[in-house]
Structures are given as structure tokens and as C-alpha cells.
Amino acid sequence: MNKLFFNLAAVCALLLSVGPLQAQSEQQIKSELQKKIGANTxxxxxxxxxxxxxxxxxxxxxxxxxxxxxKYLIQGEIIELASGKNITEQRQADLNRIKWSELSPANALKAVKGNGTRQLAVFSDPNCGYCKRLEKSLQQxxxxxxxxYLIPILSADSAQKSKQIxxxxDPQKTYVDWMINxxxxxxxxxxxxxxxxxxxFAKTYGITGTPTLFFTDGSRFPGAVQIADIEKKFSSLK
Structure with missing residues (x-):
């Protein structure tokens, strides 16, 4: 019985030590890789x-x-063959999520259509061509x-237009008049x-391009997203 107890204790001690050892190994890899790719990255x-x-x-x-x-830096995707799940894509999506509650509606232009039950946040620059294309699509x-959320990141004129809007x-009307008309x-x-x-906020959450859309689950869609894809995402949130 004492021998059995000793063996069990040894196994438990080994399992408890795996975490710290792995963490140490990961830290060493990070340190070594950082040296090789340089301080700028x-x-x-x-x-x-x-x-x-x-x-x-x-x-x-x-x-x-x-x-x-x-020794190597690998750029690519890991796909689980049994399920077809794109591990990298899912991980990327999770990392790019935000908490919807961290957005401040008071800092945004607001447009309500119909019953307004579905919610969408858009980060936009008034001089962004893709933002104008998206705005036309959003009218549907x-x-x-x-x-x-206006983020004038393209030019000084973007800042001036954003302030004027x-x-x-009527900021929302002024914005639509410019973006569409x-x-x-x-x-x-x-x-x-x-x-x-x-x-x-954009800098904190790595929003480096416009337009960038966010849904209430925190998921991020960059670029002039198609209406069909937006509707599909809304359907998945029900």
C-alpha cells in the first residue's frame, strides 16, 4: 500500500511539473526567436x-x-483533416475578437433601420473608397x-472631414450625404x-484598415464585406 501511494505521489508530482517545464521551454523559444527576427518585430x-x-x-x-x-518561422495554416477544421483560421478569429461592451456608442454615428434589433459597428475613414462602397451596401x-466610428487614418483631410461631419x-445625414452622394x-x-x-481604441485593438466591421459576438470582418456575408453572420447570431 505504501509503495502504491509513493508511485501515485510521484505521478502527480510529474504531472504538476509539466506545466512549468513547458512554460520555461516556450519562454526560451520566444527569447531565441526574438533574437533572430530582431527587436523591430x-x-x-x-x-x-x-x-x-x-x-x-x-x-x-x-x-x-x-x-x-x-530555427524556422512557418507561415501557413494548420487544418485538422478528421474534421476539416482550420485551426489557424479559428485561432486568428478568436484573437481578433473584441468585447462588444467595450465599444462606446456615444462616440459613434448611429443609424437605426426598421426595428433596429440587429447591431453592427463599423470603423470608417471618410476618404476610404472601400468604406464608401460598404456604406452603399449597408443601405440594403x-x-x-x-x-x-470615424477614424481618420488616411490623411489630414480625413481628419478635417471627420470633424466637419x-x-x-445632423452628423449621420452629413456622413451618408458625403459617402453616398x-x-x-x-x-x-x-x-x-x-x-x-x-x-x-483602433490602435489598442489592432484596427489598422478601414472599413472594419464588428458584430455583437465580437467577431471582426475587415474590408468591404458583401451583404450576403453580413446577413449570413447575423443569421448565425440568432
Missing amino acids: KIKSVSASPISGIYEVMVGNDVFYTDTNA LDNVTIYT WCSA GIAPSGKSDCTTPLDKNTA
């Missing part, structure tokens, strides 16, 4: 992947892989509330705006 984390001997490397919100010796949606008597905003631009807050 910051590695956020290194962790075990589903494949033995292959480690996930996080650089910004991008997923790469490396080997135990940090019904029963939706769209929050548009926000400071107008080409009626340039005019008037004052010296009111208090949330543009700095929106830009800071």
Missing part, C-alpha cells in the same frame, strides 16, 4: 500548437509557427442599428469630437 507570445514539436507564435494579431529550436440592410447639425461636409470643425478616442 515584437513577439507577443509563444505557446504549444496542436502538433507536437510545433509552437504557435503571436506577432501582433497574426499567427505564425516555429519549431522547438526556433433592414432591422439593424449601425454604429459608425461630427460637428454638423458625394456632398462634401462643410461648416464648423471646432466642436468636441471623439476622434482621438476612436483612434486610440
Whole structure:
């Protein structure tokens, strides 16, 4: 009985030691890989992947892989053949999620269509061509509330237009008039705006391009997303 107890205790001790040893190994891999790729590219984390001997490397919100010796940096996708699941794609989606509750509606233009039950957040630059294309497509949606967060990242003129839009008597109408009808905003631009807050939020969450859409589950869709894909996503949230 004493021998059995000793063996069980040894197994438990071994299992408890796996975590720290693995963490130490991952830290060593991260350190070694960081030396090789240089200080200009910051590695956020290194962790075990589903494949033995292959480690996930996080650089910004991008997923790469490396080997135990940090000799190779692998760019590609891991697909589980049994299920067809794209492990990398799912991981990337999870990393790019935000908490919907962290958005501040007070800092956004707001458009309500129909009953407004479905919700969508869009980060947009008024001089972004793809944003204009998306805005035209969004006009086809019904029963939706769209929050548009202006982030003037393209030029000084983007900042000026964003201020003029926000400071107008009807910001949402002024925005749509410009994005769809080409009626340039005019008037004052010296009111208090949330543009700095929106830009800071975008930087924190790695929103580097416009348009970028977010749904209530926190999932991120970059670019001028097709209406069919937006409707499909809304359907999956029901």
C-alpha cells in the first residue's frame, strides 16, 4: 500500500511539473526567436500548437509557427483533416475578437433601420473608397442599428472631414450625404469630437484598415464585406 501511494505521489508530482517545464521551454523559444527576427518585430507570445514539436507564435494579431529550436518561422495554416477544421483560421478569429461592451456608442454615428434589433459597428475613414462602397451596401440592410466610428487614418483631410461631419447639425445625414452622394461636409470643425478616442481604441485593438466591421459576438470582418456575408453572420447570431 505504501509503495502504491509513493508511485501515485510521484505521478502527480510529474504531472504538476509539466506545466512549468513547458512554460520555461516556450519562454526560451520566444527569447531565441526574438533574437533572430530582431527587436523591430515584437513577439507577443509563444505557446504549444496542436502538433507536437510545433509552437504557435503571436506577432501582433497574426499567427505564425516555429519549431522547438526556433530555427524556422512557418507561415501557413494548420487544418485538422478528421474534421476539416482550420485551426489557424479559428485561432486568428478568436484573437481578433473584441468585447462588444467595450465599444462606446456615444462616440459613434448611429443609424437605426426598421426595428433596429440587429447591431453592427463599423470603423470608417471618410476618404476610404472601400468604406464608401460598404456604406452603399449597408443601405440594403433592414432591422439593424449601425454604429459608425470615424477614424481618420488616411490623411489630414480625413481628419478635417471627420470633424466637419461630427460637428454638423445632423452628423449621420452629413456622413451618408458625403459617402453616398458625394456632398462634401462643410461648416464648423471646432466642436468636441471623439476622434482621438476612436483612434486610440483602433490602435489598442489592432484596427489598422478601414472599413472594419464588428458584430455583437465580437467577431471582426475587415474590408468591404458583401451583404450576403453580413446577413449570413447575423443569421448565425440568432
